[in-house]
Amino acid sequence: MKQSDEYYMQQALREAEKAFEKGEVPIGAVLVMQDRIIVRTHNQVELLKDPTAHAEVLAITAACDQMGAKYLPEATLYITLEPCLMCSGALYWSKIGRIVFGATDPKNGYGNKVSSSPFHPKTELQGGLLAQEALNLMQQFFKNRR
């Protein structure tokens, strides 16, 4: 069944909540192909003690593994926060079809760090979907840590 962008972002937010509960910076992602979620994941830097284990990288690796392909032109990634430079580069290499993100990240998001779009020319991009929900989770997380 075809679902809305909001539906998929809600699912990504659920993943972010799971991260939150585990003491991970609360960022979640779902990867959708042909109206089906094929990957649900969240940031696992602390669990894996791996600074590359951001939700986007984990989603790309898992999706490519499932598809047996190194490119994902038919996929959409829903991610609760603006991707960082690493994840933007990973999304570039994956040639992903579409990226929908939630809140912007003035500190670590790619937007303030690149001189031109870091994504593949064919990748569609949309930001700001359910941004406040994603931001609330982040703010609550960092407030608790202080």
Added chain:
Amino acid sequence: MKQSDEYYMQQALREAEKAFEKGEVPIGAVLVMQDRIIVRTHNQVELLKDPTAHAEVLAITAACDQMGAKYLPEATLYITLEPCLMCSGALYWSKIGRIVFGATDPKNGYGNKVSSSPFHPKTELQGGLLAQEALNLMQQFFKNRR
């Protein structure tokens, strides 16, 4: 035994040659801590069908796994080619102590894509070491593919 930067870069070039022989874009890396190589690796995008499986990302993940730590401030990464945006971001998050790379990469290197240094402020950076050797491998690889 303390070895020179050239020695370690030669080891990274050996890894690049292994990639070449397997039909992978020939980029190699070694990661050194306290005068010891703790990781030797090379690009494995084709083998793993994973666009994130660049030598740098594999090296960081393997080193963090070995150390049980998500930061690598005492480590030096020797990499035969200028890191791409993804790998630069991964190196940023790892807070790696030092990066030594070989050839510049005008097409995919970070240099042409960022508005300021993508690395952690404490990361030392050196480029151009045994650049011609790295470049020769790359040129031979892409010539063979045509």
